Amino acid sequence: MTDPRTFFTVLFEAAVAAADPAVVIRDFLPGRPKGRVVVVGAGKASVPMAAAFDAAWDGPLTGIIVTRHGQGGGRGGACGRIAVLEAAHPVPDEAGLEATARLFDAVRGLGPDDLVVALISGGGSALLPWPPPGMSLADEIAVNEALLASGAPISAMNTVRKHLSAIKGGWLALAAHPAKVVTLVVSDIPGDNPAFVASGPTVADGASRRDALAIVAEYGLALPDAAMRHLATPAADAPLPDDPRLAGNEVHVIASAARSLEAAARAAARHGVEAVILSDSIEGEARDVAGVHAAIAREIALRDRPFRKPVVLLSGGETTVTMRSRGGPGGGRGGRNGEFLLAFALAVDGHAGIHAFAADTDGIDGTGDNAGAFADGTSAGRMRAAGLDPRAALARNDAFAAFAALGDLFSPGPTGTNVNDLRAVLVR
Template identity: 45%
Template sequence: MSGSPLPSSSSTAAQALLRALFETTVDAVSAERCLPPAIPRETTSGRTLIIAIGKAAAAMASVAASQINGPLSGLVITRHGHSGPPHSLPANFEIIEAGHPVPDTESLAAARHALELVGGLGAQDRLLALVSGGGSALFALPVPGVSLGDKQVVTRALLRSGATIAEINSVRKHLSLVKGGRLAVAAAPAQVTTLIISDVPGDDPSFVASGPTVADHTSLGMAREILARNGIDVPASVIAALRNPENETPPPDSPGLAGSEVRIVARAADALAAARRLAEEQGYAVTDLGDRLEAEAKQLGADHAALALRLSADGQPRVILSGGETIVRVTNPHGRGGRNLEYLLGLAIALDGAPRIHAIACDTDGIDGTEDNAGAIVTPSTLSRARALGLDARRMLCSNLAYDFFDALGDLVITGPTRTNVNDLRAILIAPEGMPDLT
């Protein structure tokens, strides 16, 4: 390790480092930092069409457009409220803001318009697809026989079931006319290049935004099995669609997919590496649990609390890092709070006010679940302050009310859209002996 622990004369030191760790990870995986080296430099004899899809779409399109020569046009498809400043786009670029995490009518309009644009490309042209997390909902066009309402029902059921993102997107691909490589097939005979900011554990490019320009390796049968295994009740139209062989995703040797270039330009491992560097610079030993954690959020929080308690025994300053996308089983339809808040509340309950241990968990896109926060912070005083307000932590966790819990304490982390997305950063800070607890 280099450096020395941050000054601990006040309780702000631990909180300041936690926030700095999150800010550092977001910066490390921003489009401005990770995209320029991957932009195609060779010129084409035709034109370049940029289609940017996902929560990072505006930033990715802005960076790419500033570095490409020749005739250029573009379509940015992003979440409502995620396309504005500080990113600027060429005057001929179109922007469609759509629904997330459940598709809406703008999601359909975006998909239809994208198909129209790529259908006009020729053999001398290039489609540059800039893909990031969130695109599955933002970019949706159901197969024949399935309505938008049907897709919304299936999406909500999948999100509440506790299914992994890979499972959810496997189903989505087989109910879509644009996912699972279909956008690339529609762009043939143009050259297709896909640059991805990955938000999925394992970084399989075919699962990021359900892979609109990437060959799929799942099947209709797998999609049906996922619904059955998770006990998900869906409309009859969806069952029929998943039994229709015409809705199988295109094979990898299809025009538009064969010979296409796919590259991941940023991933959760990059974010964790940046956090590790900062923590070590400040004199903290780092335990990196990896970027692929997908357990149930509140249980993972309890497990990490046990680990933190063991590691705190020697009194040394430490940081425990992890990434990935945990799952939440929603039992209260009126509950509020995403996976990071459920993780943190499970952690706080298991820590039970243990001294010196603080934590942050945030989604790098700035939105944890469906609320306005990126995540929250836990301190040794979290439970005592909650009790003073009459809050029952265990009851609120069981009722999916983690947002209300941390909101009442004033411990939410609110950043607004970050215009990137490599999923979650979780950091548990074990302060050195003598550092005061947060109040």
């Protein structure tokens, strides 16, 4: 077996390759309609999805997609016949508002013989702001910031988002009616519910505004007055799955964490290491999830149970970070994967033979330029030797600085897909 960093990088590359739209999208092409084909989409994987669909589709089409700033310009503003717009992530901006308006324009006025293909991936919630009447873009930004700092799981966040939006929760599909809508999804959601990916602009689910209000209360969310007024009225009710205007639409999950974890497991086997997939849908506080992973790793290292070493434990899903501090003086910088690894490093401090890796498959962990980092039983000690207090760094959510000081950040750059986090713990 090669060194742990090389080994983890191989697993990451295998996981990302398994979610490459250029590879998987051909298996999900819809039938040719009598009328027009219009492609719309949003998310961190929208550019490669659009490029793959444009290359695979042998008939006429038009389209427009939205990706995050910096990920669309390299193609000159287009993926073949599909225009590419850019907007902000994870906090919406005015460019996103303008892009959303253009998506609505693209699907209006279609007939029953026309086809809309929606290319949806994680990150689309922020890229498609469209506040309902009575709310402003500033209100939607404030909602998003409150959700990101709350520690709520992504499913809960998206339940709130879709009831405070006029595009999420199926509204874009209703705007396309009576055209048929076929949604192709690269899922970054634990459990792969397509209605939660990008808050489901073309996919309805059964959650209600009362569910959204319950989440607001549970997590103590301080939302703008305009948002709370909207949630208190029937105007916040999102379309339901049995809405007759959605009948005949199709939804396909074309890439997911489960498939990527299986690919990583196969890559580990080729390197002579048994792989155990713990789960593809882990949620919860990053530092708490780290504690559980570390406890299993210590048990294997000391007692060869519940699995014999050498072994690599794999897990996916999306953890959360409740912000205890903000960036700036005394504040921290670091995404959920960095926080997971910093807590893990503290929990295995001094244990030889335990190595860990965590990274977001889209190539960006939070708002930094890294996807994640590497850690092992020496990480906490090396931080202290460098003059850093790892526990203090964790307390201020500053994992980025801690791992940057060691040169242990993992920065592959944007990958063009997004099936959420890959965590790997090697015990040997």
